[in-house]
Structures are given as C-alpha cells and as structure tokens.
Amino acid sequence: xxxxxxxSHVIRLFILLLIIGVTLLVLRNRYIPGxxxxxxxYRGASVEEIRASKKKFIGSQMCKMCHSDAxxxxxxxxxxxxxxxxxxxxxxxxxxxxxxxxxKLSIPKxxxxxxxxxxxxxxxxxxxxPGRPESHPQVNVKEHLDRxxxxxxxxxxxxxxxxxxxxxxxxxxxx
Amino acid sequence: MKRREFLEKxxxxxTGAGLMFSGVAVNVSASAGLSKSSKKxxxxxxxxxxxxxxxxxxxxxxCIGCYSCMRxxxxxxxxxxxxxxxxxxxxxITKDDKVIIESPKTRDQSTDKDDYFQLPPSKEPNxxxxxxxxxxxxxxxxxxxxxVCPVGATYKTNDGVVLIDHPSCVGCGYCIQSCPYGARFWxxxxxxxxxxxxxxxxxxxxxxxxxxxxxxxxxxxxGDLKDPESAVVKAIREGGAKGLKRSLGTKPKVFYKNxxxxxx
Amino acid sequence: MEYLNYVFPNEHVEWGLMIVAYPYITGLVAGxxxxxxxxxxxxxxxxxxxxxxxxxxxxxxxxxxxxPLLLHLGHPTRSFFIMIRPNLNSAMSGFGFIYGSYMVxxxxxxxxxxxxxxxxxxxxxxFGFIRFFCRVLALNVLELTPGAxxxxxxxxxxxxxxxxxxxxxxxGYVGFIFxxxxxxxxxxxxxxxxxxxxxxxxxxxxxVALIYWIWxxxxxxxxxxxxxxxxxxxxxxxxxxxxTLELLEIIHKAYEGKEEWEMVWHLMTETLGDSMIWIQFVxxxxxxxxxxxxxxxxxxxxxxxxxMLLISAILANVxxxxxxxxxxxxxxxxxKSGVGFHDFNFHIWGREGLIACLVIGLMCALxxxxxxxxxxxxxxxxxIS
Numbered sequence: 146x147x148x149x150x151x152x153s154h155v156i157r158l159f160i161l162l163l164i165i166g167v168t169l170l171v172l173r174n175r176y177i178p179g180x181x182x183x184x185x186x187y188r189g190a191s192v193e194e195i196r197a198s199k200k201k202f203i204g205s206q207m208c209k210m211c212h213s214d215a216x217x218x219x220x221x222x223x224x225x226x227x228x229x230x231x232x233x234x235x236x237x238x239x240x241x242x243x244x245x246x247x248x249k250l251s252i253p254k255x256x257x258x259x260x261x262x263x264x265x266x267x268x269x270x271x272x273x274x275p276g277r278p279e280s281h282p283q284v285n286v287k288e289h290l291d292r293x294x295x296x297x298x299x300x301x302x303x304x305x306x307x308x309x310x311x312x313x314x315x316x317x318x319x320x
Numbered sequence: 321m322k323r324r325e326f327l328e329k330x331x332x333x334x335t336g337a338g339l340m341f342s343g344v345a346v347n348v349s350a351s352a353g354l355s356k357s358s359k360k361x362x363x364x365x366x367x368x369x370x371x372x373x374x375x376x377x378x379x380x381x382x383c384i385g386c387y388s389c390m391r392x393x394x395x396x397x398x399x400x401x402x403x404x405x406x407x408x409x410x411x412x413i414t415k416d417d418k419v420i421i422e423s424p425k426t427r428d429q430s431t432d433k434d435d436y437f438q439l440p441p442s443k444e445p446n447x448x449x450x451x452x453x454x455x456x457x458x459x460x461x462x463x464x465x466x467x468v469c470p471v472g473a474t475y476k477t478n479d480g481v482v483l484i485d486h487p488s489c490v491g492c493g494y495c496i497q498s499c500p501y502g503a504r505f506w507x508x509x510x511x512x513x514x515x516x517x518x519x520x521x522x523x524x525x526x527x528x529x530x531x532x533x534x535x536x537x538x539x540x541x542x543g544d545l546k547d548p549e550s551a552v553v554k555a556i557r558e559g560g561a562k563g564l565k566r567s568l569g570t571k572p573k574v575f576y577k578n579x580x581x582x583x584x
Numbered sequence: 585m586e587y588l589n590y591v592f593p594n595e596h597v598e599w600g601l602m603i604v605a606y607p608y609i610t611g612l613v614a615g616x617x618x619x620x621x622x623x624x625x626x627x628x629x630x631x632x633x634x635x636x637x638x639x640x641x642x643x644x645x646x647x648x649x650x651x652p653l654l655l656h657l658g659h660p661t662r663s664f665f666i667m668i669r670p671n672l673n674s675a676m677s678g679f680g681f682i683y684g685s686y687m688v689x690x691x692x693x694x695x696x697x698x699x700x701x702x703x704x705x706x707x708x709x710x711f712g713f714i715r716f717f718c719r720v721l722a723l724n725v726l727e728l729t730p731g732a733x734x735x736x737x738x739x740x741x742x743x744x745x746x747x748x749x750x751x752x753x754x755x756g757y758v759g760f761i762f763x764x765x766x767x768x769x770x771x772x773x774x775x776x777x778x779x780x781x782x783x784x785x786x787x788x789x790x791x792v793a794l795i796y797w798i799w800x801x802x803x804x805x806x807x808x809x810x811x812x813x814x815x816x817x818x819x820x821x822x823x824x825x826x827x828t829l830e831l832l833e834i835i836h837k838a839y840e841g842k843e844e845w846e847m848v849w850h851l852m853t854e855t856l857g858d859s860m861i862w863i864q865f866v867x868x869x870x871x872x873x874x875x876x877x878x879x880x881x882x883x884x885x886x887x888x889x890x891x892m893l894l895i896s897a898i899l900a901n902v903x904x905x906x907x908x909x910x911x912x913x914x915x916x917x918x919x920k921s922g923v924g925f926h927d928f929n930f931h932i933w934g935r936e937g938l939i940a941c942l943v944i945g946l947m948c949a950l951x952x953x954x955x956x957x958x959x960x961x962x963x964x965x966x967x968i969s
Contacts, residue, residue: 149725149727150729150731151729151731151732151735152731152732152735153725154699154722154723154725154732155735155739157723157724157725158692158695158723161723162688172668173667173668176664176668177668177669178488178669181472181669184477184478185472185475185476186472186475186671186672186673187472187473187474187475187485187488187671188472188473188485188487188488188669191475191483191485191487191488192369192477192483194485195483195485195517195520195521196520196521196524196525197521198520198521199521200396200519200521200522200525200527201395201396201530202392202395202396202522202530202533202534204527204533224536226536226537226538227536228533228534228536230392230533230534231388231392231533231534231536234395235392235395235396269386269387269388269438270384270386270388270536272441273441274384274385274441274442274450275412275441275442275447275449275450276384276385276410276411276412276442276450276451276452277384277385278381278382278384281384281537403593403594404593404594407593407594417585417586418585418586418587418588419585419586419587419588419923420588420590421587421588421590421921421923422590423590423592423593424593425593426593455592464765464766464767467673467674468673468674468675468676468764468765469671469674470666470670470671470674470676470677470679471662471665471666471669471670471671471677472669472670472671488662488665488669489658489659489662490657490658490659490660490662490663490665490666491657491658491659491662492653492656492657492658492676493598493599493656493658494674494676494761496594496598497598497599497765497767497768497916498765498767499767499920500766500767500920501592501920502592502593502594502595502919502920502921503594504594505594505595505596506596506598506658510658511658511659512658512659568766568767569766582585584587584590584921584922584923
C-alpha cells in the first residue's frame with residue numbers, strides 16, 4: 146500500500162470518479178440505438194419503419210379492375226370526385242388475398258355511427274348547412290321528407306326507404 | 321522519499337489517463353463500427369428523400385364540413401380515440417359580431433354515443449356567415465416540437481415531414497406543449513405523443529395522404545414543393561396562400577387560401 | 585369581434601401536479617445550497633449553525649427530485665434515454681447531465697465537509713458493519729492530518745464555488761424549459777428562468793430556517809438568534825427581488841399590450857383568480873414582506889422575532905409553491921387557440937394526484953431528518969462557537 150499523505154484521499158477519489166465515468170461511457174455505447182445520429186439527432190431506422198406501415202386506402206383506380214361497370218357509371222356522374230373508399234370504406238382487406246370482406250357501404254371502424262346507413266352518410270355531405278357554399282347541392286332533409294310525406298325518425302325511412310331509393314349512389318341526380 | 325512519492329503520483333496519473341483514453345477509444349471504435357453497418361436505409365427502393373419537400377394547400381372556401389377527411393385519417397392511421405391527427409373547425413359569425421368556433425368531439429369525449437367525428441348543423445339564429453377550416457400538423461420547416469424533444473424522438477425528415485419515433489418517445493409531453501397549432505396530442509394507447517404524419521408511408525410511394533384522397537371537393541391539395549408542376553405549387557402561385565401564425569417563425573408548410581381574419 | 589370560448593380539440597392539461605412538485609423540490613435543493621455557500625464561500629459567519637445543515641437538506645431533497653418526473657413520464661423505463669441519447673437542442677435534455685453531475689457534486693461536498701466524522705466512526709464506532717461501511721466511504725484513508733483537513737476545507741470551498749453556477753443552471757434550466765416556449769404566452773419570457781431561480785433561493789432559505797428551528801425545538805435547544813436573524817435578512821432581500829421581477833413581468837406584458845394580453849389578464853384575474861392574487865401575491869408575498877420588514881426594522885425580542893420569521897418562512901414557501909402551480913398549470917389553462925381556457929381537475933389518487941405529492945414530500949422529510957439525525961452531534965457543535 147502506498148504511503149498515506151495529505152492528499153491520498155483526494156487522489157483515490159479522483160481515480161474512483163474516473164472509473165465510474167468510464168463505466169458509464171461503456172454502458173452508454175452498449176445501450177444507444179445503432180442508427181442514432183445517422184441523419185440527425187434521432188434514430189435513423191425509424192424513417193423506414195414508418196414508411197413500411199401498411200396502407201389502408203387503395204384508391205379508386207384499383208376498384209375499376211373488378212367493378213368496371215359501376216366504375217364507368219360513377220366516373221361519368223356528379224359523384225366522380227368522391228372516391229370509392231370515401232363511401233365504401235378502406236378496401237385493403239377486400240383486395241387482400243386472405244380476406245373476404247365485402248365493403249357494402251362499410252364505414253371505417255372509428256365512424257361506426259354511420260353503420261352503413263345511407264341516410265346518415267348522404268346527409269353528412271348534403272344536409273343544408275350555412276357553412277356550405279350555395280353551389281354545393283344540399284337540402285333541408287326534414288323539409289324534403291315532409292314534402293314526400295315521410296318521417297325522418299321512422300324505422301321505415303332509416304332502414305328501408307331512404308335516400309338511395311331515389312338517388313343512386315353512383316348516379317345521384319334523378320333527372 | 322520525495323522521488324518515490326513523485327513516481328507514485330506519476331503512476332497514478334498515468335493509470336487515470338490510461339483509463340480515460342481507453343474509455344474514449346471504446347467510444348470511438350464502437351460508433352465507427354455502428355455507423356458502418358447502418359449506411360443502407362433510405363434508398364432501398366430507389367426513393368431519394370433529398371429530392372422532395374412536401375407541403376399542402378387548404379382551401380376553406382371549398383370545404384363543406386363533411387368530415388370525410390377525419391374518418392379517412394382515423395382509418396388509415398389507426399388513430400386512437402383520444403385525439404385528432406386532423407380536424408375541421410366550424411366558424412360561425414353572427415350578425416352581432418360574435419365568433420363561435422366549434423370542432424367535433426373525439427369518441428372519448430362524446431356523451432351521446434353517436435355524436436363524435438361530426439357536428440350537427442348550427443342552431444344559431446342570426447348567422448352572418450359560416451365556414452369550415454380543416455386543420456392538421458403544419459410540418460413546419462423550423463418546427464418548435466423537434467427542437468424541444470429531449471430524446472430526439474420527433475424529427476424532420478429530409479423531405480420535410482415531421483415524424484414521431486414512437487419506440488423512442490419517453491412521454492414527457494414537452495412537444496405537445498410547444499406546438500402553437502395544437503396539432504399534437506397525448507396518445508393514451510402508446511403513452512406518447514401522436515400527430516399527423518402527412519401519411520408518410522403513402523406519400524413516399526407517390527400517393528396522396530388519406531385525407532386528401534377522401535375530400536370530395538378538393539379542399540386539400542398535397543404535393544412536392546420542389547416540383548414546379550405539382551398541384552401544391554400551382555395553388556400557391558395562384559395567390560392568397562399563407563400559413564398560420566407566421567409571426568412565430570415556425571415556417572409552416574400547410575398554406576391556407578384566402579384565410580379569413582377570424583381563423584385562430 | 586367577440587370570441588366565445590374555444591379550445592383546440594387536442595388540447596388537455598398534460599402537465600399536472602408532478603410537474604409542479606419537481607421545480608419546487610429542485611428549488612429547495614438549489615436554495616439550500618446557495619444558503620450554505622453564503623457561509624462557506626462568502627464568509628457570512630453568523631450562518632455557521634446552518635452551514636453544513638443546509639447541504640444535508642439539499643441532498644435530502646435532491647435524492648427524490650427525479651421521482652415526480654418518473655411518475656409523470658409515459659414511459660419511465662425509457663427515462664435513461666435522456667442520458668444516453670439527448671437532443672441537446674432541448675432544454676429538457678439537460679436534465680440528465682445537470683442533475684446527475686449536481687448530485688455528484690453535492691455528495692462530494694458532503695464527503696469533504698463530514699470526512700472527519702466518517703473517519704472517526706470508521707475507527708471507533710461500536711458496530712462492526714458501521715466501521716466497515718465508513719472505512720469504505722473514507723476510501724480506506726483513516727488519517728486526519730492537519731494538512732489533509734486543510735485540503736478538505738479548501739476542496740469544500742472549491743466545490744461550493746463550482747456548485748453555485750451549477751445550482752443556478754439546475755434551477756435555471758427548469759425555468760428555461762418554460763421561458764423558451766414561444767407557443768405559450770404565459771410562459772414565453774426571458775424573465776422566467778431568473779424568477780424561478782430567485783424563488784428557488786427564497787424557498788431554500790425559508791425551508792432551511794424552518795428545518796433549523798424544528799431541529800432545535802426537538803432537541804429542546806434555543807436556536808441561535810443571530811443565525812435566525814441573518815437568514816431573515818437574506819430571505820427578505822431575495823424575496824423583494826423575486827416579487828419585483830414577478831410583478832415586472834406582468835407590468836411589462838400589460839404595457840406592451842400584445843394580442844395575447846387580454847387572455848393573460850383573464851387568466852390571472854379570473855381563471856387562476858384566487859390562486860394568483862390572494863395566495864401568491866397577498867398572502868404569499870405581501871404578508872411575509874411586511875412581517876420581515878417590520879422584523880428587520882424594529883428588532884423585537886427573541887420570541888416575537890422567531891415567530892415572525894417562522895410565519896414568513898412558511899408563507900414564503902406557500903408563495904413559491906403557488907407560483908410554481910400558477911406558472912405550470914396556469915400556462916396550460918390557456919388554449920393555443922388564443923380564445924379559450926381549460927379547467928384543471930385536481931386528482932386525489934393516481935400517478936399525478938395529491939396523495940402522490942404528499943408521499944414524495946414525506947419521503948423527502950424522512951430522508952432529511954435521517955441525515956440530520958446521523959450527523960446530529962457534529963451539527964450541534966457547529967452551533968456552539
């Protein structure tokens with residue numbers, strides 16, 4: 146053992162701190178993610194991870210491949226700027242090989258209040274609303290139904306005789 | 321005695337210095353080894369992120385408040401029920417100069433089980449005018465959120481999209497506090513911050529974000545600010561496009577056309 | 585144009601009571617350390633009875649300073665990311681290094697200040713394991729030569745000198761976390777870091793004064809009057825500067841009258857209302873200032889002086905705690921929309937509840953009292969001389 150003098154304790158303290166410091170450095174290199182700092186102060190691998198997420202909406206062009214008749218009709222009428230999946234829901238399950246989901250006005254899971262009810266779906270764009278420009282086709286639903294002698298709260302209207310009986314989704318204009 | 325003490329001191333100093341240098345050597349060699357193995361990444365499918373810089377133009381005049389964009393976003397991105405990656409605000413200006421701003425509730429907030437992601441028509445009697453303004457993350461060029469993240473869990477890619485690295489987020493909430501636009505929210509499922517990602521997984525493959533595709537009136541226009549033929553550059557060139565809260569210096573990349581002075 | 589209340593749909597009050605507790609605790613740490621530096625470095629001899637006591641208090645509080653943060657984080661298991669992969673652009677990333685190195689400095693300072701006692705226990709404690717433990721703590725150097733003791737004294741002084749700016753950064757960076765956010769008009773200000781630091785010193789001095797008095801009371805010993813009066817003097821001085829700067833910030837915002845001033849005024853007078861005006865300014869600032877002013881002007885007898893000092897110390901801590909609450913929670917009650925306010929819901933239970941805060945406070949108090957008990961006799965000797 147070295148001779149103890151006035152500053153032995155300080156030297157030993159210094160050595161102890163150095164050892165701790167180096168250990169911490171080694172631990173840091175062991176646990177830091179490999180791609181950190183690659184492109185900036187973030188984990189570089191995260192970019193590709195996010196890019197690899199699955200897409201749910203496949204686009205209206207894909208629907209044409211199997212549903213060409215309906216597609217041609219839709220593309221020639223007033224709703225041609227409303228994409229297929231806006232009303233029918235995302236189609237990634239429908240086109241995937243291992244799924245047999247039929248999107249019949251199926252609505253994305255976070256909007257299940259629409260529950261495939263066309264009157265709610267149609268109304269979400271076409272209810273008369275002061276915020277909508279005058280050129281946009283809109284109607285006061287209650288008045289519209291009153292004229293036809295129907296009650297919007299009735300079972301009949303909600304489940305059987307609703308908007309699509311007269312206004313087809315792909316060809317909404319009646320005249 | 322003095323010489324022995326001196327030699328002892330030198331030995332101790334040398335040990336200390338040796339330890340320190342070995343620590344530095346370990347550090348340097350470790351990072352050299354690491355960076356060699358991770359040079360691959362971005363260009364795997366030929367996509368070069370340096371060639372693009374994404375932005376969006378929103379036209380409140382065309383928005384009809386149908387909320388299709390919100391439904392599409394929540395489907396595409398598996399958004400939890402606590403917050404909105406994008407939302408639509410409704411501004412009602414009454415005849416006596418009152419401004420009423422409303423936006424839909426999340427599913428967590430809705431009291432009646434059917435009243436989320438939509439707003440029933442306003443029952444306000446004296447409406448002077450009303451309009452809808454879609455909002456989302458502005459993917460600012462000088463984003464305050466990326467500046468304040470303590471662990472680098474949120475960052476701006478080279479193609480101008482601000483993303484969140486969820487496995488790295490510690491959940492401190494500092495980025496949520498720093499966003500002047502209220503675009504970020506606390507995700508109660510992942511226990512970290514969440515926000516619009518411009519559908520990065522779609523736009524880097526040549527598609528549009530889900531909200532842009534879902535909009536029936538074309539109120540949202542997306543594109544590459546570096547491409548002079550892109551829809552977004554053309555929309556900006558038409559004039560009247562400006563970002564929100566410009567005085568804060570965040571340089572937002574979502575531009576609003578003919579922004580009315582009431583918009584917050 | 586009159587706006588009705590509107591808050592952005594994504595906004596909620598994210599930072600709760602834990603983020604109020606954290607600046608308060610680190611404030612006590614920094615403040616107690618500054619008080620001890622007044623004795624060790626600046627030669628305020630009448631503070632000798634609390635010179636070493638305050639460093640122990642600083643350690644006692646500082647040991648639990650990370651707890652509120654860990655309780656708040658969404659992923660506390662990832663908290664070490666701040667140490668190994670910080671984004672140095674962020675003020676918050678400084679937490680790892682600043683807090684870590686400051687605690688190391690505190691422990692070293694205590695080591696140098698109390699080394700003589702540790703070595704004595706290593707040699708003559710009746711218990712074997714304490715002898716062993718103290719031998720390890722003393723790094724197996726069991727001699728107390730006059731040269732070594734002088735060196736200890738000098739190292740303590742150096743560490744104090746290094747520790748003062750570090751204490752300022754330890755609390756200043758917390759203030760900067762708030763002060764640098766341009767998105768929030770209540771927080772964004774260059775004065776916030778300074779106000780945080782000064783109120784930290786106020787709470788530290790007041791806290792140590794209370795602890796010192798309680799410690800004397802429990803030992804049935806009369807506290808040193810000169811020490812108490814000296815602490816009253818420093819408390820008064822720092823409290824004046826602190827309150828002046830807090831008022832200056834409000835006056836400045838009012839005078840400039842920027843767009844957000846209406847919101848800020850509404851926040852102060854109505855949303856925060858009682859908490860701001862009555863608790864922070866009237867009860868927390870005005871009353872202690874008056875009491876301390878009278879105390880220092882008229883120098884009444886020992887018992888009345890001590891009583892006035894203790895009331896002022898308690899109220900000063902109330903001021904500092906309510907200021908932290910008003911800044912942290914108040915800032916989040918403002919909506920980024922600029923036209924709305926939120927409500928704050930006090931949680932009793934849960935990770936960010938009142939009970940959690942009280943438990944942390946209790947743990948700090950226990951640690952401080954344990955530390956003081958361990959070094960009881962040596963601290964008592966400090967008071968005599």
